[in-house]
Amino acid sequence: PAAILFTDLKSSTAIWEASPDAMKRALKIHDALIRNCISDFGGYEVKTIGDSFMVAFSTFKSGCEFAMSVQNRMSSATWPFDLRLPSEFEERGWCGLVVRIGLHFGEVTTVTNPVSGREDYFGRTVNKAARLERACVPGGIAIDAEMLQVAPAFEYWRYKQFNENLKGIDENPVGIIVFSKDEMSLSTSRHIVPSDTSSVSTMFDVSHNMDRLLTKRSSTVCTLRFGVECCEVPESDPPHGNPAFDIQSEINTSL
Numbered sequence: 001p002a003a004i005l006f007t008d009l010k011s012s013t014a015i016w017e018a019s020p021d022a023m024k025r026a027l028k029i030h031d032a033l034i035r036n037c038i039s040d041f042g043g044y045e046v047k048t049i050g051d052s053f054m055v056a057f058s059t060f061k062s063g064c065e066f067a068m069s070v071q072n073r074m075s076s077a078t079w080p081f082d083l084r085l086p087s088e089f090e091e092r093g094w095c096g097l098v099v100r101i102g103l104h105f106g107e108v109t110t111v112t113n114p115v116s117g118r119e120d121y122f123g124r125t126v127n128k129a130a131r132l133e134r135a136c137v138p139g140g141i142a143i144d145a146e147m148l149q150v151a152p153a154f155e156y157w158r159y160k161q162f163n164e165n166l167k168g169i170d171e172n173p174v175g176i177i178v179f180s181k182d183e184m185s186l187s188t189s190r191h192i193v194p195s196d197t198s199s200v201s202t203m204f205d206v207s208h209n210m211d212r213l214l215t216k217r218s219s220t221v222c223t224l225r226f227g228v229e230c231c232e233v234p235e236s237d238p239p240h241g242n243p244a245f246d247i248q249s250e251i252n253t254s255l
Contacts, residue, residue, distance in 0.1 A: 003063030004126050005043075005103035006133040007034065007053045007070070011086050015097070018084035025080045027051060030097050033073050041066040046121055056121055060105035061152050067101045067141045068154065071181070074099055075139070092182065094139070102133025102142045105150075124169070131166040132176065139182045145175030154179050 009030070016023045034053050038045055041062045046054040057063040079096030089098070106125035113120055128144065136142035143151065145161055158180055163173035 001106055002108045002121065002125070003057040003060045003103055003105045004046075004108065004121060004129040005053075005055045005057070005063050005067060005101060006130050007055075007099050007101050008133055009051045010098045010100065010138040011089075012051050012097075014086055015083065019080075019082060022080040022083040026083050026097055029077055029079065030074075030099075033077060034070060037066050037069045037073065040069065044119070046119070054121075054126075056108075060103075060147060060150055063103045063105065064141070064143070064152050064154075067103060068157075070099065070101065071139060071141065075181070092138075098138045100133055100136040100138055100140060100142075102129050102131070102136050104129040104132060104144055105147060128166060128169050131169055135164055135166070135176055136178055137180055137182070140178045140180035142176055142178045145177050148177055157181055 012023075015026075030051070031048075034055075035045065037043075038055055041057065043062065043066055044056045046056050048054070055063075055066070057066065074097065077096055083096065085094065085096075089095075104125050106128075107123060108121045108125050109123045111120050111122060112118070132142040132144065141154075141157075159177050161175060161177045163175055166174050
């Protein structure tokens, strides 16, 4: 088994058209950043498809940690000053390239490319990872909801859970969890969960709360299993205007 991960840049075609020279420099930054993360977390670069990466990891944990590192580094990278970005980027406070990430873990078929000599991966796990990437929000990370039980802690990341048909994968809708530090990306996505807009699903440190949750009633265990933990979101802006504020203090422990 392997963790398969796909990345894809938002609005890359529009940015190429608006500022081709700056985009060339930005893409070098993007590629180097991702390859550094692959090295840091022991991944394997399967291939690039345009400006997208396909990466493999031996564990789901390392794939998640890679994804979080990529998003953190992308948001803090220094991008070319003359990179002309779509107006939406400015509205969201994005100062450079923004990537979506989807990953899944499971059995894969490994084939050696006769020309390059490099290993490639095929199978349902690969297909599902690609579909999860397409379901993700810009700047986010998408996983199958069933994988939440074995995912590392996404501390300070907000998330939403929704059901969606993944083309060619499952006949029935699949539970998907999308993590993001960008509150606007989640709130304006086409997936509105939960229906009560005064609340937002929020990820917290599962490992630190596992024992407490398992001692509560069975419905709470289901809450952990499917990643639905809700808390009230203050109407005022979080400290310093950063949506990635420490949400754990807001978690309702009265379950």
